Amino acid sequence: MVTLARRAATRPRGEFWWRCAALGPAVALFALLTVLPIVLLVALSLNRIQWSGGHAIWSFVGLRNFVALGADALLQASLRNTLIFALSAVTLQMLLGLGLALLTGAVVRGRTTYRVVFMLPILLPGIVIGAIWKLMYSFDFGIINIALAGLGITPQDWLGEPALALGSVVAVDVWHWTPFCYLLLLAGLEALPRDVYEAAAIDGAGAWSTFRHVTLPLLAPTLAVTFVFRAILAFKVFDEIYLLTGGGPGTATEVLSFTVYRRFFTEDRAGYGAAMALAIFVLIAVLASGAMLAARRRAR
Amino acid sequence: MKPRRLAIHATLLLAALVVLFPFAWITAAAFKRQIALLTGQLLFTPTLRNFASVLDPTSSDYSRNFANSLVIATASTALVLLVGTLAAYALRHMAWPRWVGHSLLGWSALFQMLPPITVAGAWYEMFRFAGLDNTYLGLVLAHATLNLPMVLWMMLAFVRDVPGELLEAARLDGASSRQVFARVVVPLVRPGLAAAGILAFIFSWNEFLVTLLLSQQQTATVPIAIGKYAQQNTIDYTGMAAAAVLATVPAVLLLLGAQRLIVRGLTAGALK
Numbered sequence: 001m002v003t004l005a006r007r008a009a010t011r012p013r014g015e016f017w018w019r020c021a022a023l024g025p026a027v028a029l030f031a032l033l034t035v036l037p038i039v040l041l042v043a044l045s046l047n048r049i050q051w052s053g054g055h056a057i058w059s060f061v062g063l064r065n066f067v068a069l070g071a072d073a074l075l076q077a078s079l080r081n082t083l084i085f086a087l088s089a090v091t092l093q094m095l096l097g098l099g100l101a102l103l104t105g106a107v108v109r110g111r112t113t114y115r116v117v118f119m120l121p122i123l124l125p126g127i128v129i130g131a132i133w134k135l136m137y138s139f140d141f142g143i144i145n146i147a148l149a150g151l152g153i154t155p156q157d158w159l160g161e162p163a164l165a166l167g168s169v170v171a172v173d174v175w176h177w178t179p180f181c182y183l184l185l186l187a188g189l190e191a192l193p194r195d196v197y198e199a200a201a202i203d204g205a206g207a208w209s210t211f212r213h214v215t216l217p218l219l220a221p222t223l224a225v226t227f228v229f230r231a232i233l234a235f236k237v238f239d240e241i242y243l244l245t246g247g248g249p250g251t252a253t254e255v256l257s258f259t260v261y262r263r264f265f266t267e268d269r270a271g272y273g274a275a276m277a278l279a280i281f282v283l284i285a286v287l288a289s290g291a292m293l294a295a296r297r298r299a300r
Numbered sequence: 301m302k303p304r305r306l307a308i309h310a311t312l313l314l315a316a317l318v319v320l321f322p323f324a325w326i327t328a329a330a331f332k333r334q335i336a337l338l339t340g341q342l343l344f345t346p347t348l349r350n351f352a353s354v355l356d357p358t359s360s361d362y363s364r365n366f367a368n369s370l371v372i373a374t375a376s377t378a379l380v381l382l383v384g385t386l387a388a389y390a391l392r393h394m395a396w397p398r399w400v401g402h403s404l405l406g407w408s409a410l411f412q413m414l415p416p417i418t419v420a421g422a423w424y425e426m427f428r429f430a431g432l433d434n435t436y437l438g439l440v441l442a443h444a445t446l447n448l449p450m451v452l453w454m455m456l457a458f459v460r461d462v463p464g465e466l467l468e469a470a471r472l473d474g475a476s477s478r479q480v481f482a483r484v485v486v487p488l489v490r491p492g493l494a495a496a497g498i499l500a501f502i503f504s505w506n507e508f509l510v511t512l513l514l515s516q517q518q519t520a521t522v523p524i525a526i527g528k529y530a531q532q533n534t535i536d537y538t539g540m541a542a543a544a545v546l547a548t549v550p551a552v553l554l555l556l557g558a559q560r561l562i563v564r565g566l567t568a569g570a571l572k
Contacts, residue, residue: 015477018476018477018478019390019394019395019396019477021386022386022387022389022390022394022477022481023386023387023390023391023394023396023400023404025382025383025386025387026383026384026386026387026404026448026452027387027404029383029441029444029445029448030404030407030408030411030445030448033419033423033441033442033445034407034411034419034445035407036422036426037419037422037423037426038419038422040422040425040426041418041419041421041422044421044422044425100312100315103308103311103312104312106305106308107305107308107309107312110309110312112559114312114316115559115563116555116556116559117316117319117320118315118316118319119555119559119562119563119566120319120320120323120551120552120555121319122566123502123506123551123552123554123555123562124323124506124548124551125505125506125508125522125523125526125547125548125551126506126508126523127506127508127523127526127527127544127547128326128523128526128544128547128548130530131326131526131529131530131540131541131543131544132322132323132325132326132544133322134530134537134540135325135326135329135337135537135541136322136325138537140338140340141337141338141339141340143325146340146342175318175319175322179319180566183563183566183567184566184567187563187567229413232413233413235415236415236416238415238416238417238508238509239508239509239523239527242508242509242527242530243526243527243530246530256415256417257415257416257417257509260415260417260418260421261417261420261509264421265421265424265513270421270425273421274421274422277417277418277419277421277422278418280415280417280418281414281418284410284413284414284415284418285410288409288410288413289410292406292409
């Protein structure tokens with residue numbers, strides 16, 4: 001680092017401009033399209049914005065928008081749903097992903113084919129995944145109900161029944177994102193040192209005790225990091241729910257992104273919507289920086 | 301030993317079936333007549349009618365949406381690769397103070413985890429103010445920004461593997477920094493560019509929420525077209541299925557053609 005800095009200092013002046021030109025576009029894009037929006041959200045959140053004759057009229061309301069967040073019943077429902085959604089979906093994804101990764105790691109033939117097939121859902125548009133499952137879940141002609149009827153079980157309204165809808169949406173997310181956990185955990189498994197396994201085999205350890213006492217402890221950091229980051233990313237969910245339920249029935253599948261969308265755009269309450277967006281920004285920032293610090297401490 | 305391996309393959313095949321079946325089901329629906337779908341017929345005479353009506357420019361915007369998606373995904377991928385690779389090179393091989401790199405990467409990691417809806421409202425107001433709403437340029441900038449953290453992260457991993465001695469040797473031969481970048485760094489990170497480019501293209505192609513807010517009929521992309529089906533009073537399910545199947549063509553082709561690069565991209569930087 002020191003030698004690099006010294007060398008840079010002795011370089012001609014044109015180098016300085018090239019240094020700025022190389023980093024500049026990324027800094028500009030981040031500044032204009034990620035930092036400036038947050039600043040704008042702060043400004044919006046302190047105002048009430050009304051439209052009159054094609055002009056926005058801002059009236060300063062102080063922190064009133066933030067106070068109102070506490071009394072928003074829809075926001076409470078969506079926060080609760082989002083937490084249930086994120087934790088249950090990611091737990092299932094981790095368990096299934098780990099299981100599949102262990103199984104794939106145990107076979108030689110077909111490993112590439114399995115990997116290609118399991119990767120497919122990550123690459124499909126979320127909205128297409130919504131369309132796919134809308135057909136699967138359909139009360140009248142969905143294959144799930146056709147199959148249940150064939151088994152003599154009463155068909156269910158998977159997306160229309162409040163008690164079932166959130167679970168149905170979780171299942172779709174599990175289908176969508178298990179492959180991602182699978183890929184990361186398989187890569188983590190393949191990176192584990194071979195010699196420990198040889199030692200375990202020499203000591204006569206069986207499959208279960210090898211898993212319990214060798215694989216699991218070695219893989220624990222990867223498992224923890226994957227879980228936390230997937231859980232935070234699960235807060236992004238929008239596309240599938242937009243197509244499947246639109247947040248309904250009632251508020252059964254209302255999630256945070258949907259509530260912001262509703263308040264900011266559908267109801268055209270930009271000031272209040274901005275306050276909600278900022279609250280989510282702070283929540284994610286706290287969770288994410290906590291997770292990143294923990295991951296870094298662990299790496300050390 | 302043998303029955304154990306058989307059981308493993310049977311489980312993996314079952315999982316593969318769970319992954320592939322819903323995809324096969326919507327593909328079948330795309331070839332059904334509406335009546336065959338609605339009456340739950342499992343055996344049916346395939347028809348191309350749904351594809352024909354989805355692709356007919358007089359009755360549907362879909363071919364235009366498809367062209368829009370191609371233009372926006374291609375342009376935003378080119379932009380984000382250029383910006384991201386330059387920045388990765390600058391952070392790894394130029395004497396920027398450490399806090400610059402730390403704050404840029406920290407912020408980009410945070411932005412990556414943020415639900416896009418949090419900034420989407422501000423983007424909507426800003427783009428309207430700047431006349432960028434409902435323009436290709438606006439959508440290209442938005443998609444490039446959404447993909448920048450991922451591309452930056454991946455390109456850092458690839459640029460790090462370029463040996464510093466090689467760059468130093470090129471400099472001693474009289475190459476300027478710009479030439480070192482274009483003639484030494486870019487050729488060496490080509491696999492990284494391919495991996496990052498494929499994923500950036502796919503994620504831009506798939507993007508729904510931000511495009512929904514920043515586009516109108518002229519600039520709407522494929523996911524917007526599919527989202528519209530759900531808004532109809534009587535949903536044209538087979539049309540939706542045909543549109544959805546066509547929307548997956550780029551991802552499926554790229555997956556079959558470049559799965560190794562995609563795996564490398566998706567797991568890059570994840571195991572550090």
